Amino acid sequence: MTYTGEVTVGGAPDTREAGDLVITKIAVGPMANNAYLLRCALTGEQVMIDAADEAGRLLELVGDRGLARVITTHRHADHWQALAEVVAATGAETVAGEDDADELPVEVDVRVRTGARVRVGSCELEVIEVVGHTPGSIVLVYDDPDGVTHLFTGDSLFPGGVGRTWSPDDFMRLCGEVETKLFARYDDDTWFYPGHGDDSTLGAERPSVPDWRARGW
Template structure:
């Protein structure tokens, strides 16, 4: 599998392109601010043919370039219905301070073709298969995507649900610490340790590394270990 990733925009959100190899169809994940040019360069360099754009959630730093990228390659976008309104009204997902920074105005546009992501759905795109897992907590419509490499390795595109050493914020509109806790416990911790995590911000990691070192996952693991009887 070919994976091309780069941080983009003021908040350095990671955008990824995934393909079976060079010269093949690809899927673009989370095209944020200032992502158009590096996407164009990657498509040209690796001779890729974009087939779809996947969104882990609707925050502007992950979808800012969604409409122009979809228009350029004439491909559809996929996003969870609970976050779709953020594609045209991004202020709904921002803090008051961020809204003020934009002067109370911030316009984005939906692509011409938008499909709904459903929990548990299997998407066959660009000769790859992605499993959609709904992971509310950072936003109501946050999802992660699971896929496999040709040698059986597991890859998780975790968006802003899980980072190396941390997790996504839960204090923004649509966020919930209680739902994030349930997501981490029920959707993230059960994954195999060798699963490679490609997060929405920061460096890549593995589930095993996060199980051992991420304080949020460690706390949940410790809470599920039964106390020894006396």
């Protein structure tokens, strides 16, 4: 079946192949967070992005392949409710942005900043700090050598706008960082996977960026 990225809490996950990386998206409640399980097709190594909630469902998704590490995109609690339980069950290494790491409920093994690389077997994720939603929010980039670029944006970028901010200064900073670090760098066919809701592409969102700035949210 064709991947759509349209998942619902309690519903089936959705999976796609992106070169050597297999991406599975699942929605967990009660805030309809997206969690992503990445698996290297060559080595079988698995990495999770945002152990958000419903640890039992996430561990079922992991199965008997094991989990090498869990990456948390930012400090907000709806993105780490299942983190401690998933890590305890799997022994996974924990990864988070340097400036959000102290706010998580587990010890963070690897604190990352822009330019860091996180392995998923033979595949690699590049870390980009995108500040504004939180001080230590990160975006994970997978550049498929034979396809498009994939961005895991947490709550920094959604279809229809940037993530929520709590001051005009934070909003302007987040807009600027999304424009310069994502839209200015990557092509229109770049696919992104947000922390809630449906996926989109940079090309679909690019014409609306000036409107986001004008409306102020």
